[in-house]
Amino acid sequence: xxxxxxxxxxxxxxxxxxxxxxxxxxxxxxxxxxxxxxxxxxxxxxxxxxxxxxxxxxxxxxxxxxxxxxxxxxxxxxxxxxxxxxxxxxxxxxxxxxxxxxxxxxxxxxxxxxxxxxxxxxxxxxxxxxxxxxxxxxxxxxxxxxxxxxxxxxxxxxxxxxxxxxxxxxxxxxxxxxxxxxxxxxxxxxxxxxxxxxxxxxxxxxxxxxxxxxxxxxxxxxxxxxxxxxxxxxxxxxxxxxxxxxxxxxxxxxxxxxxxxxxxxxxxxxxxxxxxxxxxxxxxxxxxxxxxxxxxxxxxxxxxxxxxxxxxxxxxxxxxxxxxxxxxxxxxxxxxxxxxxxxxxxxxxxxxxxxxxxxxxxxxxxxxxxxxxxxxxxxxxxxxxxxxxxxxxxxxxxxxxxxxxxxxxxxxxxxxxxxxxxxxxxxxxxxxxxxxxxxxxxxxxx
Amino acid sequence: xxxxxxxxxxxxxxxxxxxxxxxxxxxxxxxxxxxxxxxxxxxxxxxxxxxxxxxxxxxxxxxxxxxxxxxxxxxxxxxxxxxxxxxxxxxxxxxxxxxxxxxxxxxxxxxxxxxxxxxxxxxxxxxxxxxxxxxxxxxxxxxxxxxxxxxxxxxxxxxxxxxxxxxxxxxxxxxxxxxxxxxxxxxxxxxxxxxxxxxxxxxxxxxxxxxxxxxxxxxxxxxxxxxxxxxxxxxxxxxxxxxxxxxxxxxxxxxxxxxxxxxxxxxxxxxxxxxxxxxxxxxxxxxxxxxxxxxxxxxxxxxxxxxxxxxxxxxxxxxxxxxxxxxxxxxxxxxxxxxxxxxxxxxxxxxxxxxxxxxxxxxxxxxxxxxxxxxxxxxxxxxxxxxxxxxxxxxxxxxxxxxxxxxxxxxxxxxxxxxxxxxxxxxxxxxxxxxxxxxxxxxxxx
Numbered sequence: 001x002x003x004x005x006x007x008x009x010x011x012x013x014x015x016x017x018x019x020x021x022x023x024x025x026x027x028x029x030x031x032x033x034x035x036x037x038x039x040x041x042x043x044x045x046x047x048x049x050x051x052x053x054x055x056x057x058x059x060x061x062x063x064x065x066x067x068x069x070x071x072x073x074x075x076x077x078x079x080x081x082x083x084x085x086x087x088x089x090x091x092x093x094x095x096x097x098x099x100x101x102x103x104x105x106x107x108x109x110x111x112x113x114x115x116x117x118x119x120x121x122x123x124x125x126x127x128x129x130x131x132x133x134x135x136x137x138x139x140x141x142x143x144x145x146x147x148x149x150x151x152x153x154x155x156x157x158x159x160x161x162x163x164x165x166x167x168x169x170x171x172x173x174x175x176x177x178x179x180x181x182x183x184x185x186x187x188x189x190x191x192x193x194x195x196x197x198x199x200x201x202x203x204x205x206x207x208x209x210x211x212x213x214x215x216x217x218x219x220x221x222x223x224x225x226x227x228x229x230x231x232x233x234x235x236x237x238x239x240x241x242x243x244x245x246x247x248x249x250x251x252x253x254x255x256x257x258x259x260x261x262x263x264x265x266x267x268x269x270x271x272x273x274x275x276x277x278x279x280x281x282x283x284x285x286x287x288x289x290x291x292x293x294x295x296x297x298x299x300x301x302x303x304x305x306x307x308x309x310x311x312x313x314x315x316x317x318x319x320x321x322x323x324x325x326x327x328x329x330x331x332x333x334x335x336x337x338x339x340x341x342x343x344x345x346x347x348x349x350x351x352x353x354x355x356x357x358x359x360x361x362x363x364x365x366x367x368x369x370x371x372x373x374x375x376x377x378x379x380x381x382x383x384x385x386x387x388x389x390x391x392x393x394x395x396x397x398x399x400x401x402x403x404x405x406x407x408x409x410x411x412x413x414x415x416x417x418x419x420x421x422x423x424x425x426x427x428x429x430x431x432x433x434x435x436x437x438x439x440x441x442x443x444x445x446x
Numbered sequence: 447x448x449x450x451x452x453x454x455x456x457x458x459x460x461x462x463x464x465x466x467x468x469x470x471x472x473x474x475x476x477x478x479x480x481x482x483x484x485x486x487x488x489x490x491x492x493x494x495x496x497x498x499x500x501x502x503x504x505x506x507x508x509x510x511x512x513x514x515x516x517x518x519x520x521x522x523x524x525x526x527x528x529x530x531x532x533x534x535x536x537x538x539x540x541x542x543x544x545x546x547x548x549x550x551x552x553x554x555x556x557x558x559x560x561x562x563x564x565x566x567x568x569x570x571x572x573x574x575x576x577x578x579x580x581x582x583x584x585x586x587x588x589x590x591x592x593x594x595x596x597x598x599x600x601x602x603x604x605x606x607x608x609x610x611x612x613x614x615x616x617x618x619x620x621x622x623x624x625x626x627x628x629x630x631x632x633x634x635x636x637x638x639x640x641x642x643x644x645x646x647x648x649x650x651x652x653x654x655x656x657x658x659x660x661x662x663x664x665x666x667x668x669x670x671x672x673x674x675x676x677x678x679x680x681x682x683x684x685x686x687x688x689x690x691x692x693x694x695x696x697x698x699x700x701x702x703x704x705x706x707x708x709x710x711x712x713x714x715x716x717x718x719x720x721x722x723x724x725x726x727x728x729x730x731x732x733x734x735x736x737x738x739x740x741x742x743x744x745x746x747x748x749x750x751x752x753x754x755x756x757x758x759x760x761x762x763x764x765x766x767x768x769x770x771x772x773x774x775x776x777x778x779x780x781x782x783x784x785x786x787x788x789x790x791x792x793x794x795x796x797x798x799x800x801x802x803x804x805x806x807x808x809x810x811x812x813x814x815x816x817x818x819x820x821x822x823x824x825x826x827x828x829x830x831x832x833x834x835x836x837x838x839x840x841x842x843x844x845x846x847x848x849x850x851x852x853x854x855x856x857x858x859x860x861x862x863x864x865x866x867x868x869x870x871x872x873x874x875x876x877x878x879x880x881x882x883x884x885x886x887x888x889x890x891x892x
Contacts, residue, residue: 013767014507015543016507016546017503017546026551030495046825047803049802051472052475056464058464061462064459077525082464100461100463120525120526129502147814154818320458322458354552356490356495369717384491386492389594
């Protein structure tokens with residue numbers, strides 16, 4: 001009947017999604033959501049406030065200052081008279097939001113935002129055109145104490161502890177230090193050189209050196225000095241000590257060193273274990289808006305994944321939208337990419353759990369009411385529960401639970417109702433236990 | 447310095463979002479998220495499994511069968527060689543998903559999906575071009591027992607109980623009943639007549655009658671019979687009894703009546719209070735894919751809002767994408783619109799709470815470490831806590847807590863640390879209490 005109503009078109013369109021896009025099957029989706037929930041929970045424990053801006057914005061507002069690669073990747077189109085663009089990150093919408101709602105916000109404004117962003121990149125393994133970012137930022141009004149740079153690192157620490165995906169190191173640097181160093185060495189194309197420095201891990205020090213000579217015209221002495229400074233490593237205190245002794249007189253460099261020193265001292269007093277952070281002077285973060293502390297986070301056992309959480313301090317978030325000075329500091333986790341890498345690298349197991357259901361009730365004929373009432377009781381204890389209502393052989397009902405990874409199954413029939421005792425089958429071991437309703441809740445919670 | 451790096455463009459772009467789009471301020475966003483969380487939680491308690499499909503799909507796949515108004519409203523555009531469209535609901539993506547991943551899914555497939563959808567409607571009060579839908583569906587493989595139609599109603603009931611936004615009534619009908627009635631009365635344009643019937647509440651019975659005559663050429667007898675049947679109301683059992691006596695011999699009508707009877711009998715045995723559901727034979731749900739039970743949900747005290755949760759049974763979900771027969775039943779809550787109406791109608795209060803933070807710690811000079819360690823302890827109890835680090839006068843720090851609606855504030859100084867006793871100020875009453883760390887957690891949890 002339905003078919004008749006819908007007319008004659010019975011042509012089948014092959015179901016598929018666009019290249020560069022991703023969607024997850026239930027067992028993956030549950031794990032992904034678990035990670036997303038842990039991130040959100042950690043952000044909220046630190047008092048970050050959620051915002052949720054439109055995915056589509058006015059193109060002229062969203063792209064107020066963007067050029068080059070960003071503009072090329074943006075999904076931009078017209079609808080009626082409107083020139084539209086999909087957001088390509090959560091930072092520009094934050095800037096727009098804070099400028100627009102300035103009078104309604106309380107500063108320092110601690111916001112988190114977990115949402116999808118869009119970049120029309122060339123599709124390649126592990127890169128997606130639609131992906132989740134999980135961002136936090138602390139925005140000050142006119143000023144923002146540098147201790148916030150240390151607190152952001154504490155949030156990164158707490159987040160990756162909560163995610164529980166192995167040992168990690170948060171590497172920090174300070175852009176003033178690099179900028180000052182570049183000034184001292186009379187390097188003009190600071191952003192370009194930053195981007196080159198960023199690649200040092202990927203292409204190696206020698207390649208960087210030769211590019212510094214060939215592309216930026218640096219002489220040997222300058223290259224040596226640059227490489228000597230950025231190769232300083234060791235324990236945070238030692239790095240600071242050595243930086244203080246380096247013969248660079250540029251003032252910005254000195255400010256950078258002292259900011260880094262202050263951030264490290266706060267991090268220490270906040271109790272972040274030394275195993276979980278380090279100073280890495282080769283981190284530059286190519287984005288042009290960072291002006292102070294910058295962060296990258298690596299999983300120790302999987303360095304090839306690259307940074308899983310990055311960010312930094314900026315002097316002026318919303319200068320395209322307001323004359324107010326709004327300094328801030330924040331970080332972003334590219335969750336879709338991280339999840340893909342974790343699963344693909346075998347770092348996390350997607351497993352066989354395809355539902356949050358803890359208990360499947362299988363009522364025999366005439367016992368559906370009893371089952372649904374029991375299910376209501378189980379749910380009132382915040383435990384997910386299903387009743388198998390559909391017609392099928394008993395074996396198929398058990399197989400439903402088995403395939404979904406539901407851990408407990410109970411058949412409800414005359415005996416169970418009469419004796420007020422349920423026989424619960426643990427699906428992993430096959431063990432059966434007799435319980436009353438209260439004991440049932442206990443078992444399911446345990 | 448940041449400015450210099452960024453070049454000379456200091457032009458200010460007025461920050462704004464597109465007409466027809468909405469974004470919330472923190473106090474509203476927190477309430478919105480609370481509602482979204484309650485809906486998600488209820489869906490999960492009933493064993494629905496999350497999916498999260500791309501917002502952008504291939505236009506030819508997404509629009510496989512859509513025409514008319516839907517097609518006009520769709521955000522459709524090109525990027526490179528791709529013809530793209532933003533999803534306009536979560537049902538078509540579900541159909542595509544189920545067809546595409548058929549072999550990886552366990553049936554009956556109970557899925558929920560909470561996400562944004564896009565419709566380029568003419569902007570008007572309370573209608574948005576980007577809005578959240580919260581959907582559940584149960585999809586069977588070849589068959590799906592009608593008891594699922596009753597369970598969906600139970601989920602609606604549990605969801606609106608959890609939302610706690612006042613008394614509500616879930617109204618149900620069965621499309622077979624209407625279709626059979628139309629056949630009996632030799633009405634051809636069934637979908638159009640359904641849509642007319644749907645408007646009965648809005649335009650009144652007389653207007654419907656005259657349109658039935660003028661636009662559909664029905665004679666007086668047919669109109670009378672139609673109106674007599676669909677005006678049958680009362681308690682569910684009485685309605686069924688009267689329907690069984692109606693002189694309509696059409697078989698489909700009879701099937702509709704008996705399906706409705708079966709659904710009502712399950713609903714009763716499931717323990718849904720009679721105050722919360724009714725049969726309403728004027729509900730038609732204009733969408734052409736419904737084939738059996740249909741649902742609408744109204745807030746009793748705010749009928750003008752219209753239905754806040756609607757859906758129905760369909761025989762064949764994914765016929766555009768697969769030859770497999772996949773019957774299902776599901777509902778959708780248009781959360782953005784609902785939230786807007788609740789706030790705008792004064793049904794819920796957005797209030798002054800702008801953060802989830804429960805406790806603000808204000809450390810005096812030299813006590814930041816102590817404060818951050820205490821904050822860590824508070825957070826480990828799953829309680830949101832902030833430390834005020836930035837330079838400001840004490841009054842301003844308290845005012846920060848006050849403006850955000852943080853309920854507890856504690857200043858940490860020499861006395862507090864020495865005596866291991868904190869003075870906690872309750873911001874609503876101004877009361878101060880002395881607590882140790884354990885008691886603190888207790889107070890914050892209470």
